[in-house]
Amino acid sequence: MKLNEHYFELTESYLFSDIARRVEAFAARHPEQKIIRMGIGDVTRPLPPVVTAALEEAAREMGKRESFRGYGPEQGYPFLRQAVADYYADRGTVVSPEEIFIGDGAKSDLGNILDLFSPDCTVLIPDPVYPVYVDTNIMAGRSIIYLEATGQNGFLPLPDSRVKADILYICSPNNPTGAVYDRRALQTFIDYARENGAVILYDAAYEAFIADPELPRSIYELEGARECAIEFCSFSKTAGFTGLRCGYTVLPGELIFDGHSLQKMWLRRQTTKFNGVSYPVQRAAAAALSPEGRGALEENLSYYRENARILADMLKNRGVFYTGGRHSPYLWMRCERGMGSWQYFDWLLENAGIVGTPGAGFGKNGENYFRLTAFGSREDTIEAAGRMLLL
């Protein structure tokens, strides 16, 4: 037996596991300290009643002989795929239910989609960015080129036509910087992908936070995207599904490379390795997209947006440079007092009992930056802002 030695090229542990371990150690040393967690982007608002009602009802159905369900369709139940298609249609974007694949969250699908591509592909990944893109490609031994996102380009780098890549990652609104690509910038990526026969993996997990109708919420709003882009989205951040687990991936029929349909390949992959998301969870997700559910999601969004505003006001007050917080639940701040990002992590935890995410964990350009999330409770957010103002 030979191990996959690419695993030894990874950092010792996944970013958020590393943070959790450090926070646990701190908590053990300071049992008296109330720690405010604004590290991992985990939501705090409970599931809306319309969602829990659907979960309960589906659980009851599973307990009756006449409505019990065993294995479901690997691609997801038609009722949920239709609900997702309607969610797109309401924004004027046409995506058919056949192109939608229900999964257990964007993270899994973003990792699993790589089964479709050769380990010889070259990957273009923004730096800083959600660490899953880098780690999953390192695991497969792919060579990675980084797209430098810096304060100078507003953390919105564009592909360079002289650099050749086969797989491009875009996360917009961006995790961690909160920066959002406009239509013109996204079109540049699409044009690059079409010229180079490349595929775009578009992470839209935070699309619902976009408040400006001029900014694209789906890459399919752009010309030519259906021929080159796969889109990933999630119920986690708006409907509170981080614990329940449900997301979806869109693969349009036009994604044909070397005469092969990516949609067919993905279906083949999913039917072989995946048995679908549980029926009650899919019912819960469909309820989240119902008219009543959408109202509840809007309330969640307003709540988290207000938290972001509170944190942004605090940073302005302190004269700290930051991005995000407007069309994003993340605030990306420059570390204070010239500190490095892990140094600032320790300092903030020691001096204010606040946990954030060190920017360096998202890539080398994240050094000297720090990410705060607006997903906390209102009370904790106000308290954290108050504690930081006193530093």
Ligand code: MLT
């Ligand atoms: C984050 O904090 O970056 C996210 O919560 C991680 C995730 O969505 O997997």
